[in-house]
Amino acid sequence: MNSFRGFVLCLGLTFSLPWVFLVVIPFQATSDLDVVEFEVEGELVTFPPARVGEVRGAEVYARNGCAYCHTQMVRPTYAGTDMWRPGWAGRGGDESELRSTLPHDYLGEKYAYLGVQRHGPDLSNVGWRLADEKWHYQHLYDPRAINPTSIMPSFRNLFDKRKVIGQVADDAIDTFEKNGNTWEVVPSNDATSLVAYLMSLKKDFLVPESLAATK
Amino acid sequence: MSSETNETDIELRAQIDRSLRFPLLFFFTSAAVWLVFGTALGFISSLTLNFPRMFEGIAFLSYGRVFPAQMNALVYGWGMQAGFGVALWIMARLSRSTLKNPATVIVAGHIWNAMIMFGLFAILFGWGTSIMWLDFPKAFAPAVIGTYIVVMIWALGMFAARRDREVYISQWYIVASILWFPWIYLTANWFIHIDEGAAVIKTGINAWYVSNMIYMVLAPIALAAAYYIVPKVIGRPIFSYGIAVFGFWTLAIFAGWSGMNRLMGGPLPAWMPTFGSTAAIFLLIPALSVAFNLVKTMGARSDWVSYSPALRFTIFGVFAFVITVALGAIMSIFPAGKIFQFTHAQAGYDLLAVYGFYSMTIIGAIYFIVPRIVGCEWINGGWIRFHFWFSAYGTIAIVAFMVFAGMAQGYIINNWGEDFLTSVERGKPYLASLALGWGFIVVSNIAFLFHLGLMAFKRGRTDDVAPTLIHKQPEDYFSQPELSKEGANA
Numbered sequence: 001m002n003s004f005r006g007f008v009l010c011l012g013l014t015f016s017l018p019w020v021f022l023v024v025i026p027f028q029a030t031s032d033l034d035v036v037e038f039e040v041e042g043e044l045v046t047f048p049p050a051r052v053g054e055v056r057g058a059e060v061y062a063r064n065g066c067a068y069c070h071t072q073m074v075r076p077t078y079a080g081t082d083m084w085r086p087g088w089a090g091r092g093g094d095e096s097e098l099r100s101t102l103p104h105d106y107l108g109e110k111y112a113y114l115g116v117q118r119h120g121p122d123l124s125n126v127g128w129r130l131a132d133e134k135w136h137y138q139h140l141y142d143p144r145a146i147n148p149t150s151i152m153p154s155f156r157n158l159f160d161k162r163k164v165i166g167q168v169a170d171d172a173i174d175t176f177e178k179n180g181n182t183w184e185v186v187p188s189n190d191a192t193s194l195v196a197y198l199m200s201l202k203k204d205f206l207v208p209e210s211l212a213a214t215k
Numbered sequence: 216m217s218s219e220t221n222e223t224d225i226e227l228r229a230q231i232d233r234s235l236r237f238p239l240l241f242f243f244t245s246a247a248v249w250l251v252f253g254t255a256l257g258f259i260s261s262l263t264l265n266f267p268r269m270f271e272g273i274a275f276l277s278y279g280r281v282f283p284a285q286m287n288a289l290v291y292g293w294g295m296q297a298g299f300g301v302a303l304w305i306m307a308r309l310s311r312s313t314l315k316n317p318a319t320v321i322v323a324g325h326i327w328n329a330m331i332m333f334g335l336f337a338i339l340f341g342w343g344t345s346i347m348w349l350d351f352p353k354a355f356a357p358a359v360i361g362t363y364i365v366v367m368i369w370a371l372g373m374f375a376a377r378r379d380r381e382v383y384i385s386q387w388y389i390v391a392s393i394l395w396f397p398w399i400y401l402t403a404n405w406f407i408h409i410d411e412g413a414a415v416i417k418t419g420i421n422a423w424y425v426s427n428m429i430y431m432v433l434a435p436i437a438l439a440a441a442y443y444i445v446p447k448v449i450g451r452p453i454f455s456y457g458i459a460v461f462g463f464w465t466l467a468i469f470a471g472w473s474g475m476n477r478l479m480g481g482p483l484p485a486w487m488p489t490f491g492s493t494a495a496i497f498l499l500i501p502a503l504s505v506a507f508n509l510v511k512t513m514g515a516r517s518d519w520v521s522y523s524p525a526l527r528f529t530i531f532g533v534f535a536f537v538i539t540v541a542l543g544a545i546m547s548i549f550p551a552g553k554i555f556q557f558t559h560a561q562a563g564y565d566l567l568a569v570y571g572f573y574s575m576t577i578i579g580a581i582y583f584i585v586p587r588i589v590g591c592e593w594i595n596g597g598w599i600r601f602h603f604w605f606s607a608y609g610t611i612a613i614v615a616f617m618v619f620a621g622m623a624q625g626y627i628i629n630n631w632g633e634d635f636l637t638s639v640e641r642g643k644p645y646l647a648s649l650a651l652g653w654g655f656i657v658v659s660n661i662a663f664l665f666h667l668g669l670m671a672f673k674r675g676r677t678d679d680v681a682p683t684l685i686h687k688q689p690e691d692y693f694s695q696p697e698l699s700k701e702g703a704n705a
Contacts, residue, residue, distance in 0.1 A: 004375075007382075011391050011467060015431070018471030019402065022490060023420055027406050030413035062345035065279020071557055079480025080553045084631040101482040103415045111407065112414035114481055116347060118557040118628060119264070119278075121635045144267070149636055151267045151643075157274035157341075 038208035048104055048205045057197025060190045071115030071122045076100035087129035088122050090204025105203040127202040136195045137173045137187050158191035234313035235304055236588045238320040240671045242300035243581055245328050247664045249292025254660050256285035258653040264646045275339040283350040284338040289569050292331040298436040299366050301580045302389045305443050306370040309386050310377035323365040330358045348425050353408040367393045384459040388439035395431045415482045419475050426474025429568045437576035441529050444583055445509050448526045454511035458504050466501035469494045476547040495547035502540040506533050522684040524599045525583035532576030539568045560621025563614045571610040591675030593683035598666050600685045605659030613652035620645030
């Protein structure tokens with residue numbers, strides 16, 4: 001290379017191609033991604049339906065590194081058999097209701113935690129699959145009490161221990177005796193938000209025709 | 216340069232090395248501390264997979280926090296920082312200019328280390344972002360980019376002040392890496408944290424970022440080191456300058472497209488991962504051409520890997536580069552990706568790229584550089600041999616077993632009739648070797664840190680000017696027609 005300027009220009013050019021076409025343009029093109037309204041049997045519905053209370057929970061999810069072991073992405077049949085695994089691709093007993101995940105499924109989230117590894121199962125539709133909040137609290141507190149071979153860490157840091165005064169709280173998941181007092185284990189705010197987030201993970205809603213091509 | 220200089224070559228080299236002594240020792244020793252720390256976290260994270268009850272209730276030792284902390288410690292604390300030292304030194308030597316302002320570089324180095332420390336604390340104590348390799352809270356980004364520029368601007372400065380018109384391939388790689396890192400890093404941070412956009416594209420950009428960090432930021436520094444070390448140790452010029460240039464530009468062209476194949480089958484437009492897959496396969500071209508060129512450069516002297524520590528680590532790194540790219544290419548095609556995606560194999564690939572390829576090459580360069588800047592020789596060839604074998608064995612064991620574990624795990628995940636927990640069970644036997652492999656790597660790096668620490672305090676060997684070798688050369692070694700002793704002392 002004769003001139004330094006020419007060299008830097010070439011470096012810039014080679015890299016600006018993927019930068020523009022793989023990053024900038026797709027980002028801009030999808031930045032206005034929004035809910036879609038469409039008609040089903042004469043009734044106006046939105047895709048995806050409104051979802052509440054998940055933003056803070058997603059933060060707890062991120063801060064504890066859940067995304068390093070759990071994916072939130074159901075692959076279409078050309079890239080795996082996720083869709084056929086019971087409970088992963090939706091409620092559906094009916095095959096036609098199962099589907100892989102779409103960009104719209106992540107609307108309202110700051111970041112899509114698609115995942116890194118599958119040390120644990122996919123959570124795309126965990127809100128349907130495991131709809132019992134109490135189950136989640138117990139599982140977070142002591143995963144091996146539910147699945148003895150689980151390798152999930154126990155998230156005791158998300159629970160508070162306090163002395164029982166009067167009755168044991170409704171949301172207590174465990175009690176124990178210490179120094180002659182009864183103590184109870186109750187979910188902290190973080191645990192409540194996290195479970196609310198998990199319950200909101202539902203990615204099998206009906207897709208309008210206009211988007212079905214990408215299904 | 217028009218001004219006449221009276222300095223002899225040796226005096227100039229000594230001046231260059233003196234000007235770089237303190238910044239480099241600072242970078243290398245603190246990087247080695249993070250290397251031990253990061254690999255120790257790797258050991259801990261692999262233990263938690265084997266024995267989930269081990270650190271029960273200790274939040275900062277749970278897998279979801281230790282794993283990201285380990286990767287960030289290895290990439291930024293060790294990798295980037297050791298890269299600073301190696302890039303500055305090679306740039307100075309090849310440009311034949313001294314580092315004008317070591318103090319600024321050292322101050323920036325302190326800021327970098329403080330930032331790594333706080334960033335890792337943040338991850339471990341529950342403020343991580345769970346965005347791969349960008350796990351530090353987003354407020355850290357300006358400090359990362361600021362300190363990077365303050366350090367690396369000097370490499371560009373030395374390049375601008377070079378005395379030869381001739382530009383070496385190592386300089387190309389270093390300049391490219393310096394140009395690309397701020398671009399890639401700012402892009403990722405801007406689109407992920409600041410600009411409003413679709414969440415899934417942000418995740419795609421993260422996958423792109425990880426791959427670009429490997430192939431456009433870390434790899435160029437390691438390849439610059441390899442292209443410097445191999446000819447120097449062997450005492451012969453690069454086999455083919457044309458192939459070197461070809462390897463450089465093919466890397467520049469293809470690497471930027473790679474990465475999104477990590478999310479194949481994801482909710483991104485399908486063409487994005489597909490481009491990533493294609494690029495992952497095309498990356499075989501630069502990888503093979505670099506390896507071919509360096510092996511040909513060694514020629515008949517390839518048995519020097521038995522003696523020269525720098526050469527041995529470097530060549531291991533170069534082969535690991537080829538295997539990294541090959542593994543990436545295999546995992547990126549759909550039939551194999553189906554099985555390997557989201558399994559242990561992915562973790563094996565990341566480790567191979569960061570440790571097997573990048574770190575081993577950089578360690579080779581450090582073994583070459585440190586005696587020259589401190590003025591004494593490595594104390595014991597045996598320790599270096601220990602470092603090499605434990606690191607190499609640990610890496611090979613982890614990568615090989617993780618690929619098999621990935622197959623076992625991926626097969627069950629795709630077999631929808633089997634319970635998911637069976638896939639965890641099938642992976643478990645291999646996890647024992649993951650922990651063992653990490654254990655080996657930690658132990659080897661503790662030895663390295665100790666050895667490096669003694670060198671930094673000038674406790675090295677001064678009885679003899681000959682370089683410390685892994686094995687002693689046989690008496691009649693240099694009487695072979697191909698070999699001359701000058702090469703060994705270059």
